[in-house]
Amino acid sequence: MKLNDLSSYWMPFTANRQFKADPRMIVGAQGMYFQADDGREILDGTAGLWCSNAGHGQPRIVEAIQQQAAKLDYAPPFQMGSPAQFELANRLIDLAPEGFGQVFYCNSGSEAVETALKTALAWQRARGEGTRTRLVGRERGYHGINFGGISVGGIVGNRAMFGALLAGVDHLRHTHDPQRNLFTQGVPEHGADLADDLERLVQLHGAQTIAACIVEPIACSTGVLVPPKGYLERLRAICDRHGILLIFDEVITGFGRLGTPFAAQRFGVAPDIITMAKGLTNGTVPMGGILVREGIYETICAAAAEGAVELPHGYTYSGHPLACAAALASLDVYREEGLFERAAGLEPLWQEAVHSLRGLAPIVDIRNLGLIAGIELEAGPHGPGTRAFEIYRRCWEEGVLIRVTGDIIALSPPLIIEEEQVAHIVDTLRRIIAEVD
Numbered sequence: 547m548k549l550n551d552l553s554s555y556w557m558p559f560t561a562n563r564q565f566k567a568d569p570r571m572i573v574g575a576q577g578m579y580f581q582a583d584d585g586r587e588i589l590d591g592t593a594g595l596w597c598s599n600a601g602h603g604q605p606r607i608v609e610a611i612q613q614q615a616a617k618l619d620y621a622p623p624f625q626m627g628s629p630a631q632f633e634l635a636n637r638l639i640d641l642a643p644e645g646f647g648q649v650f651y652c653n654s655g656s657e658a659v660e661t662a663l664k665t666a667l668a669w670q671r672a673r674g675e676g677t678r679t680r681l682v683g684r685e686r687g688y689h690g691i692n693f694g695g696i697s698v699g700g701i702v703g704n705r706a707m708f709g710a711l712l713a714g715v716d717h718l719r720h721t722h723d724p725q726r727n728l729f730t731q732g733v734p735e736h737g738a739d740l741a742d743d744l745e746r747l748v749q750l751h752g753a754q755t756i757a758a759c760i761v762e763p764i765a766c767s768t769g770v771l772v773p774p775k776g777y778l779e780r781l782r783a784i785c786d787r788h789g790i791l792l793i794f795d796e797v798i799t800g801f802g803r804l805g806t807p808f809a810a811q812r813f814g815v816a817p818d819i820i821t822m823a824k825g826l827t828n829g830t831v832p833m834g835g836i837l838v839r840e841g842i843y844e845t846i847c848a849a850a851a852e853g854a855v856e857l858p859h860g861y862t863y864s865g866h867p868l869a870c871a872a873a874l875a876s877l878d879v880y881r882e883e884g885l886f887e888r889a890a891g892l893e894p895l896w897q898e899a900v901h902s903l904r905g906l907a908p909i910v911d912i913r914n915l916g917l918i919a920g921i922e923l924e925a926g927p928h929g930p931g932t933r934a935f936e937i938y939r940r941c942w943e944e945g946v947l948i949r950v951t952g953d954i955i956a957l958s959p960p961l962i963i964e965e966e967q968v969a970h971i972v973d974t975l976r977r978i979i980a981e982v983d
C-alpha cells in the first residue's frame with residue numbers, strides 16, 4: 547500500500563480523474579490563508595466552502611473544541627441531553643428574527659433541508675391539514691444532495707441520474723433576469739412578479755395540497771442570484787394567503803454573510819423555518835439545524851400522545867458535543883469581534899471592487915450582495931465551464947482561492963478580510979481573466 551496513492555479516495559463533487567492528474571492539496575489554514583502542500587499561502591476568497599466566516603484556525607474556537615473533546619466526547623441525543631445543546635438553542639433563538647421558538651440539530655446543510663421539509667409535513671398534518679403533502683422548490687435552487695433536497699432543488703445535473711425523486715414536488719421559475727438586471731449592484735430592480743409563480747401553482751394544484759415552499763434567499767451555488775426587490779415579500783404574502791409554510795434555506799446566508807445574522811433580517815422578511823449549517827460552527831465541526839417559528843413545535847407536540855416521541859426524526863450526531871462547543875465559540879467570536887457589522891461595513895468597498903471588473907471582455911454580468919459576488923463569463927472557445935475552470939486553476943497557482951460553477955465565478959471571503967486582500971483578489975482576477983481564453 548502506498549499511503550500517498552490518490553486512487554482510493556472517491557472525492558465528492560470533484561472531477562476525480564482530472565484532480566488526481568493535477569492535485570491541489572491543502573495542509574493547513576490560518577486566518578485568511580490556506581497553506582498548500584508545497585508551502586504556498588492561498589488567500590481564501592471563498593471562506594472555504596462559504597463556511598469559515600471568522601477565518602481559519604480561530605484560537606477561541608480551536609480551544610473550545612479541544613477542551614470539549616477532553617471533557618465529553620459524545621452524548622447520545624435521544625431521550626437525553628447535554629447542557630450545551632440547550633444553551634446553543636437559546637443563543638440561536640436570540641439571533642433569529644422575532645417570533646422563532648425552537649432549534650433542531652443535525653449535521654449538515656443537506657440534513658437541515660430534509661429536517662425542514664419533514665417538519666413542514668409533520669406540522670401540516672398535526673394541525674389537521676394532512677392533505678398538504680406537496681413541496682415547492684425553485685429552478686436553480688440548491689438544497690444539498692439528499693433525496694428531498696435534490697427533489698425541491700433545481701439543478702438538472704444533480705437530479706438526472708437519481709431516479710424518480712420525491713413525488714408531488716413542483717418548482718417556481720428562478721429569478722435570474724439578465725435582460726433587465728445586468729450588472730446590478732445589490733438587489734435587482736425587476737422580477738418581484740416571479741413570486742406569482744407560487745400563486746399559479748396554487749391555482750394548478752390547490753392550496754390544500756401544498757405543505758411548504760423552500761427557497762434560498764440568494765441562490766448562491768448556482769451563481770449568486772440575488773432576489774429582486776419585493777420578491778421575498780411577495781412570496782411571504784402568497785404563503786400566508788394559502789397556509790403554506792415558507793422555508794428559507796440559509797445554509798450560506800446565515801451567520802453574517804449579508805451583514806445580518808440571517809438573510810431574513812437583511813430582507814425584512816421572516817420565513818416560518820430557517821435552515822442553517824456552515825457558518826454555524828465557522829465550518830470547523832459538521833453541524834446543521836433548523837430554526838422554527840413559535841407554534842410549530844407546540845402544534846406538533848400537541849398532536850402526539852403524552853410520553854410519545856412527537857417527531858420521529860433525529861441523527862446519532864444531533865447536537866454533538868464538539869459541534870455545540872464549536873458553535874458556541876463561533877457565536878462568541880462573531881459577537882465579540884463584531885463580524886456581522888464588519889461585513890456590513892465592508893459591503894460598499896466589496897461592491898465597488900468586484901464591479902470594477904466590468905468591461906473586461908469575457909465578463910457578461912456581475913452581481914453582489916453582502917460579502918458575496920458572482921462574476922459571469924461568456925463560455926470560452928473550449929466549451930461551457932472550461933474558461934472559468936482554467937481561471938480557477940490559475941488563481942490557485944497564483945495563491946488565490948475562488949469558486950466556479952459553470953461559467954460563473956463565486957466569491958464569498960471570510961468576514962475578517964482586509965481591504966488590501968479584497969484588492970488582491972480582484973487584481974489577481976483582473977489579470978488572469980484577461981489572460982485566459
Ligand code: PLP
Nearest residue numbers: 654655656688689690795797798
Ligand atoms: N443548502 C444550501 C443553500 C447550500 O448552499 C448547501 C451547500 O452549499 C446545502 C444546502 C448543503 O449543505 P451541505 O453540503 O452541508 O450538506
